[in-house]
Amino acid sequence: MAARGEFSSQTAFILAASGSAVGLGNIWGFPIQVASNGGGAFVFTYIVLTFLLAYPILMAELVLGRHSKADTVRSVVNISSPKVKPFAYVTGYWGIITASLILSFYAIVAGWMIGFGAGSVAELAGLTELKAWLTAFSLERNLLLCLVFYVLTMSIVANGVTAGIEKWSTRLMPILLLLIVSLIAFIATQPGAMEGWKVYLQPDFSRILDPDLVISALGQAFFSLSLGVGTMMVYGSYISKADNLPRLGATVAVVDIGIAVLAGLLVIPAMYVALHNGVTIFDDAGALIDSDRLIFTVLPALFETMGFAGIVISVLFFILMTIAAITSSISMLEVPVAYVSESWSFDRRRASMMVGAGIMMISFIIIFNFEALFGFVINLTTRYSEPLIGLLFCLFVGWVMHRNHLLEELKQGSPDLENGLFWKIWPSYVRFVCPLVMLGVFMHSFGLLSF
Ligand code: PHE
Secondary structure, rough: OOOOOOOOOOHHHHHHHHHOOOOOOHHHHHHHHHOOOOOOOHHHHHHHHHHHHHHHHHHHHHHHHHHHOOOOHHHHHHHHOOOOOOHHHHHHHHHHHHHHHHHHHHHHHHHHHHHHHHHHHHHOOHHHHHHHHOOOOOHHHHHHHHHHHHHHHHHHOHHHHHHHHHHHHHHHHHHHHHHHHHHHHHHHHHOOOOHEEEEEEEOOOHHOOOOHHHHHHHHHHHHHHOOOOOOHHHHHHOOOOOOOOOHHHHHHHHHHHHHHHHHHHHHHHHHHHHHHHHOOOOOOOEOOOOOOHHHHHHHHHHHHHHHHHHHHHHHHHHHHHHHHHHHHHHHHHHHHHHHHHHHHHOHHHHHHHHHHHHHHHHHHHHHOOHHHHHHHHHHHHHHHHHHHHHHHHHHHHHHHHOHHHHHHHHOOOOOOHHHHHHHHHHHHEEEEHHHHHHHHHHHHHHOOOOO
């Protein structure tokens, strides 16, 4: 078997893991959730929950990964006693299946992003029919653009950890940041933007403890940090033993929150500029129209009201979305690819192509049965599977992994860990608090618990 890859520096890991974390969830999901859940109140709850719950689970995944330096199945199996091993296998495989299913719907949405970006380029070139085809919902368009997105994702993953994932994350993440900041600056100059800033930054504190808001914020924090499928575990397995894990994890969480907040500063004011320009964004009852498709209805309608500048902005915005999607999709594909290439000793290139093609078939099945399957797969993976697997990861770190091994692992790269706050709080936190909260959330999702 070929030697395992390793990120070549801490910065490389931070960019790759932030690339995984920052995705459609931040730039598409987060602003919509903010707009439909009490503006700043949601932002506040989301930030608190990211630190209280998502960060500890992120650390659990990073520790498991770096400890074993193996694919996700072996990372949980290696620490398990013979009695626990069957559960470890189930957890590992379940994570792989969930990562693959998330990729299968994510790639469809990413394909639309490519379509809208390419559509605006076509418009610049005067190809209005092509633009209409690229931006209208059709079987052929969905299949073709999804395929394009898979080809991009597979060719990056095929090149391995350093020459593929690291190289592209370090190139694309700075561009993403630059694009987002430039777009915020442009939108801020437009009439109506101030109204959006106000809604976004003035929290309606009465809603902060609303259970639905808390559950949505937790789900968002989870999805956004790419937890509960093994992505962070597999990226963690490529971190050098010399690096400080708690610090790396915290940096990724901060970057993820930061970009989500920035995305809000872009999308929410943009919605109000759209409103100002005559685009309908709220229904008679004051609820956001079409919230799930906001990006594909309200924003293109807004860009259209801006003439030539609008077309350029549209190209940039959808490039931003595509970059965000691709640095996340490579991390999803990496989970099954690492498993197939390490546990089954497949050549990485072949593994990437085969696994990628297999998951693409799932996407195609979803596209052919869109109404029945699209929402179903999203719900199944993000509402049920991710929190449950996250809970299991915590149980493995909290109850199965030897405390001494945990300490030894964490001390590599942070020798005085024992004296710090992290070691005082985190171990019992992942042992008791996180599993209990996750269990509560999970039961709530199944309607077994109401609060
Ligand atoms: N974090 C990504 C986003 O916000 C989604 C993701 C989920 C990536 C799970 C990897 C694994 O869009």
